Amino acid sequence: xxxxxxxxxxxxxxxxxxxxxxxxxxxxxxxxxxxxxxxxxxxxxxxxxxxxxxxxxxxxxxxxxxxxxxxxxxxxxxxxxxxxxxxxxxxxxxxxxxxxxxxxxxxxxxxxxxxxxxxxxxxxxxxxxxxxxxxxxxxxxxxxxxxxxxxxxxxxxxxxxxxxxx
Numbered sequence: 001x002x003x004x005x006x007x008x009x010x011x012x013x014x015x016x017x018x019x020x021x022x023x024x025x026x027x028x029x030x031x032x033x034x035x036x037x038x039x040x041x042x043x044x045x046x047x048x049x050x051x052x053x054x055x056x057x058x059x060x061x062x063x064x065x066x067x068x069x070x071x072x073x074x075x076x077x078x079x080x081x082x083x084x085x086x087x088x089x090x091x092x093x094x095x096x097x098x099x100x101x102x103x104x105x106x107x108x109x110x111x112x113x114x115x116x117x118x119x120x121x122x123x124x125x126x127x128x129x130x131x132x133x134x135x136x137x138x139x140x141x142x143x144x145x146x147x148x149x150x151x152x153x154x155x156x157x158x159x160x161x162x163x164x165x166x
Contacts, residue, residue, distance in 0.1 A: 084111020
């Protein structure tokens with residue numbers, strides 16, 4: 001059972017990494033579940049580490065929803081661009097990875113054009129949405145990668161303990 005839980009936790013870690021790039025999967029929360037599964041075995045992870053990972057996951061997940069909108073606003077976008085970016089992301093999910101990447105961009109662009117912005121200003125706001133999306137994705141990936149590294153170190157120590165007991 002112990003080995004099964006360790007492997008299950010590792011599977012969550014890998015899916016968490018994938019979820020950093022696919023908005024339909026919550027990357028850092030899935031990685032956090034992997035950490036908790038691993039911690040439920042004999043390989044306890046200290047409470048301060050678990051609390052730190054929970055807080056970081058909450059912050060990164062929250063920022064992931066805020067950053068694209070902030071990027072749109074920072075580059076001169078309006079509420080129409082922010083809403084367009086969000087709608088573009090949701091619609092883009094049905095078109096695979098390219099839709100997920102380009103959906104917020106085109107959504108913000110269309111939103112700004114509907115609002116009446118010039119093409120140049122609409123493109124600038126759409127670029128802000130795209131930059132925000134990339135920044136949020138990078139933040140999620142780094143968070144999940146750090147958790148995967150931590151998991152790997154803990155798993156390495158667990159394997160050494162298992163070998164000693166043989």
